[in-house]
Amino acid sequence: MSAAAATAGGDVMLRLDDVSAGYAGFQALFNVSLEVRPGESVAVIGPNGAGKTTLLRTISKLIGVTSGDILMEGRSLKDVPAHEVIALGIAQVPEGRRLFARLTVEENLKMGAFLPAARPRHAERLRFVYSLFPRLQERQSQIAGTLSGGEQQMCAIGRALMSGPKLLLLDEPSAGLAPVIVQSIFELVKRICAEGYTVLIVEQNIRQVLKVADRAYLLETGRIKSSGASAELLASDEIRKAYLGI
Amino acid sequence: MQIFDVFLLESVLNGLLLGGLLALLSLGLNLVFGVIDVIWICYAELIMIGMYAIYYFYVVFGWPLPLAMAAGVALVAAAGVVLHQFVIRPVLSAEPINQLLVTGGVLFFLQAAATLAFGIEFKNIGVSFPPIVVGEISFSMPRLIAFGVALAGMLAMYLFLTRTYMGTAIRAISQDRAIMPLMGVNPDRIFIITSALGGGLAGLASCLLVLQYDIHPAIGLSFGPITFLICVLGGLGNMVGGFIAAFIFAQFISVGGFFLAVEWGYVIAFLFFIAVMFWRPQGIWGGK
Amino acid sequence: MTRALPWIGLAALAVAPLIGIGNYPLHMLIQVLLWGFVYTGWSIMGRLGMVSFGHGAFLGIGAYVVVMGWNHYGLTPWIGLPLALTLTAVVAFLIGYPCFRFKIVGHYFALVTLALSEVARLLIVAMRDQTGGSLGVTPKTALTESTYSLVALQFSNKLVWFYIVLAVWLAGLWVWKKVDRSMGRLALEAISQEEDAAASIGINVTRLKLGVTLISALMTCVGGVLYAQYQAYVNPDTVSGIGISLQMVFGVIAGGMYVRLGPTVGAAFTLLLAEGLRLMFGNSLHALDSTIYGLMLVLFIIYMPKGILGGTMEALQRRKSAPAGNAQGV
Numbered sequence: 001m002s003a004a005a006a007t008a009g010g011d012v013m014l015r016l017d018d019v020s021a022g023y024a025g026f027q028a029l030f031n032v033s034l035e036v037r038p039g040e041s042v043a044v045i046g047p048n049g050a051g052k053t054t055l056l057r058t059i060s061k062l063i064g065v066t067s068g069d070i071l072m073e074g075r076s077l078k079d080v081p082a083h084e085v086i087a088l089g090i091a092q093v094p095e096g097r098r099l100f101a102r103l104t105v106e107e108n109l110k111m112g113a114f115l116p117a118a119r120p121r122h123a124e125r126l127r128f129v130y131s132l133f134p135r136l137q138e139r140q141s142q143i144a145g146t147l148s149g150g151e152q153q154m155c156a157i158g159r160a161l162m163s164g165p166k167l168l169l170l171d172e173p174s175a176g177l178a179p180v181i182v183q184s185i186f187e188l189v190k191r192i193c194a195e196g197y198t199v200l201i202v203e204q205n206i207r208q209v210l211k212v213a214d215r216a217y218l219l220e221t222g223r224i225k226s227s228g229a230s231a232e233l234l235a236s237d238e239i240r241k242a243y244l245g246i
Numbered sequence: 247m248q249i250f251d252v253f254l255l256e257s258v259l260n261g262l263l264l265g266g267l268l269a270l271l272s273l274g275l276n277l278v279f280g281v282i283d284v285i286w287i288c289y290a291e292l293i294m295i296g297m298y299a300i301y302y303f304y305v306v307f308g309w310p311l312p313l314a315m316a317a318g319v320a321l322v323a324a325a326g327v328v329l330h331q332f333v334i335r336p337v338l339s340a341e342p343i344n345q346l347l348v349t350g351g352v353l354f355f356l357q358a359a360a361t362l363a364f365g366i367e368f369k370n371i372g373v374s375f376p377p378i379v380v381g382e383i384s385f386s387m388p389r390l391i392a393f394g395v396a397l398a399g400m401l402a403m404y405l406f407l408t409r410t411y412m413g414t415a416i417r418a419i420s421q422d423r424a425i426m427p428l429m430g431v432n433p434d435r436i437f438i439i440t441s442a443l444g445g446g447l448a449g450l451a452s453c454l455l456v457l458q459y460d461i462h463p464a465i466g467l468s469f470g471p472i473t474f475l476i477c478v479l480g481g482l483g484n485m486v487g488g489f490i491a492a493f494i495f496a497q498f499i500s501v502g503g504f505f506l507a508v509e510w511g512y513v514i515a516f517l518f519f520i521a522v523m524f525w526r527p528q529g530i531w532g533g534k
Numbered sequence: 535m536t537r538a539l540p541w542i543g544l545a546a547l548a549v550a551p552l553i554g555i556g557n558y559p560l561h562m563l564i565q566v567l568l569w570g571f572v573y574t575g576w577s578i579m580g581r582l583g584m585v586s587f588g589h590g591a592f593l594g595i596g597a598y599v600v601v602m603g604w605n606h607y608g609l610t611p612w613i614g615l616p617l618a619l620t621l622t623a624v625v626a627f628l629i630g631y632p633c634f635r636f637k638i639v640g641h642y643f644a645l646v647t648l649a650l651s652e653v654a655r656l657l658i659v660a661m662r663d664q665t666g667g668s669l670g671v672t673p674k675t676a677l678t679e680s681t682y683s684l685v686a687l688q689f690s691n692k693l694v695w696f697y698i699v700l701a702v703w704l705a706g707l708w709v710w711k712k713v714d715r716s717m718g719r720l721a722l723e724a725i726s727q728e729e730d731a732a733a734s735i736g737i738n739v740t741r742l743k744l745g746v747t748l749i750s751a752l753m754t755c756v757g758g759v760l761y762a763q764y765q766a767y768v769n770p771d772t773v774s775g776i777g778i779s780l781q782m783v784f785g786v787i788a789g790g791m792y793v794r795l796g797p798t799v800g801a802a803f804t805l806l807l808a809e810g811l812r813l814m815f816g817n818s819l820h821a822l823d824s825t826i827y828g829l830m831l832v833l834f835i836i837y838m839p840k841g842i843l844g845g846t847m848e849a850l851q852r853r854k855s856a857p858a859g860n861a862q863g864v
Contacts, residue, residue, distance in 0.1 A: 060428060082427035098425045100418045107414055114411050115430040163430070285641055336836045342640045343585045347787060348835040350780050355828025361821035471652045471776055478645045509660035516653040523646050524632040
């Protein structure tokens with residue numbers, strides 16, 4: 001680790017350095033650089049197909065990096081296999097919830113604590129998750145596939161929290177949910193941020209997410225087009241014209 | 247009339263005992279299929295190898311029987327892992343037919359290799375028990391033991407799958423394999439553990455069968471097809487369905503064999519299977 | 535020139551026994567053609583995604599119906615054959631119809647057909663008074679006074695059998711080609727990939743699948759009849775059950791399922807392998823050929839899923855880099 005990275009690493013939790021990534025024969029991310037500091041909530045916004053989900057999958061090493069590097073607390077993820085990323089403190093709530101439909105709520109949460117380091121604190125973290133989401137506790141023995149959309153999202157977020165992550169990745173938490181539910185989900189995200197979690201959210205619902213996040217990056221066709229504080233972006237002409245229909 | 251009823255009762259009860267054993271057999275197969283989505287066509291042959299192993303450990307090497315059996319279970323569990331790593335893994339992404347064929351090839355290979363190595367004379371570990379007589383009904387001790395052990399094994403499996411992290415992961419992976427790494431689960435490792443469990447269950451079956459039957463390279467053919475059918479009947483991959491189907495099937499075999507000759511019991515059971523396939527091809531409790 | 539090659543080969547094949555190649559090689563040749571025919575019959579279903587592990591049942595029906603008919607009722611195989619074919623058709627329909635209608639494919643289909651072949655085997659064994667059970671049965675000979683009997687369909691001269699089997703084998707290849715070329719073929723391939731899509735453009739999926747199944751089953755039945763008459767001995771394990779059913783599938787896979795001559799190559803390969811090993815190691819290690827066979831099959835599936843012929847042809851095609859479609863399929 002270079003001296004420059006060592007000094008910079010103290011301030012930054014997650015850093016993407018000029019990252020390019022993609023699928024077989026199809027590049028989705030081009031020279032993406034971004035950083036997330038401890039305690040921040042950062043959003044990545046952009047249109048459909050911009051590569052937002054790809055970005056999160058790349059951070060979780062579900063997709064390989066073709067060039068550039070990802071550093072978590074100064075440590076490179078280059079040779080880290082996908083199933084060891086969570087041990088570094090990165091937990092993802094995937095797009096579409098992706099709960100284990102035939103397992104109960106409790107069992108889904110249990111899977112979140114699969115990490116050996118997380119198991120001793122299973123009971124404690126379960127209590128925390130239930131305090132955030134009382135509805136989940138009511139339905140703890142219910143089969144996850146029978147939950148409503150909003151409840152599933154809560155369960156998915158809870159599952160990610162069970163590992164006691166440092167960085168929480170949220171992939172389009174509002175997707176497919178009714179507007180009223182979307183509101184409550186973002187309230188919850190706000191609360192999670194207030195608890196001190198560092199959060200990176202990828203979202204299409206720009207208005208809502210910019211109310212919750214401190215900063216945001218604009219991703220278009222795999223490239224970072226601009227970035228800045230949420231208030232700035234909300235006020236910028238670029239965003240207002242292209243995405244908020246103003 | 248009284249005696250007739252008693253013998254019928256006896257065959258029903260023996261059918262129950264047989265059911266327990268068949269349920270254990272189907273458990274391993276359903277587990278592997280449910281998790282890895284592959285049918286080990288050579289499953290019965292793995293059991294056969296286990297039986298030979300126990301024979302050699304106990305009769306030829308002179309180990310105490312419990313040790314021989316434990317070693318047999320371990321051996322077949324290891325065989326399951328080897329099977330997965332070297333035979334199944336290369337074809338996991340190929341068409342399902344290739345997976346069926348490759349394990350079919352292993353069936354052939356194991357049968358032939360066993361013939362080569364052990365010859366075709368029937369072997370027996372020579373352990374005999376007196377029958378247990380209750381009233382006018384007599385039960386074979388090995389069958390009772392097999393039933394008890396089978397139930398215990400299934401209970402242990404149930405507890406493992408529902409209470410432990412690994413067990414939950416095994417149940418989860420068949421529902422969404424792609425996101426397993428997000429929770430720190432390495433799918434390859436799950437498959438290896440599942441293969442070891444499947445092999446271990448086969449090894450357990452070896453222990454139970456070796457108490458009751460002679461060993462021969464081709465004995466896999468006498469309970470292999472039945473095991474598949476039971477699994478399909480109960481819904482492939484459905485462990486509970488397989489459990490119940492095993493008992494139903496065993497009743498057909500036992501009671502059918504009681505009224506007609508032994509083979510007819512099997513024929514009737516098979517025809518029952520085909521009839522069910524007409525009515526509910528995905529198995530009585532099958533999903534999808 | 536390459537177009538004439540198959541015809542030259544065929545002519546050579548037809549004439550070879552007359553020139554004199556010895557009784558034993560002739561026997562091998564007959565076996566290769568006979569099993570090549572049976573395997574070709576199986577592959578008509580297999581290449582369209584309907585992988586059956588139950589063709590042993592049809593083989594067994596063919597073999598046992600004619601032999602039982604002759605032994606117990608003095609029924610000439612010429613009548614036994616249509617009887618066997620009818621029974622085969624009924625069974626094929628009884629299994630095929632619900633399977634196709636309920637879209638039973640893949641694992642399930644393989645296992646259901648496996649059950650079928652086992653039922654056949656068990657039935658044969660159970661009816662041991664009529665069938666001789668596991669010990670097998672021999673058709674009563676009609677050759678005590680002459681070297682041939684048309685009525686009994688028995689010939690002691692292998693040459694006669696050779697030409698019969700050759701003709702049947704060629705007929706099998708012709709059927710394969712017809713199924714391949716017919717309008718239905720495109721539909722069937724569509725079906726094996728995308729059933730619902732095919733159905734949506736009005737193709738009666740069930741009827742087509744049944745048709746192919748029937749053809750395949752009937753061919754296998756004929757193979758069973760010929761086998762019984764030629765070998766003059768059958769037992770339940772060689773003509774029914776999971777063993778022979780698996781062997782059929784393997785033979786086709788080894789030779790190549792998607793190529794017309796593939797199954798025959800597979801038959802040649804497996805038979806010659808077995809014989810070669812038997813000659814090398816003698817009957818004392820009579821399971822050695824099966825052991826090596828099993829091992830090779832596993833290796834084949836993993837490394838050469840298109841089979842010997844299929845894989846070779848693919849390699850040749852790639853090297854040719856042929857412009858317009860010269861690939862007619864052999």
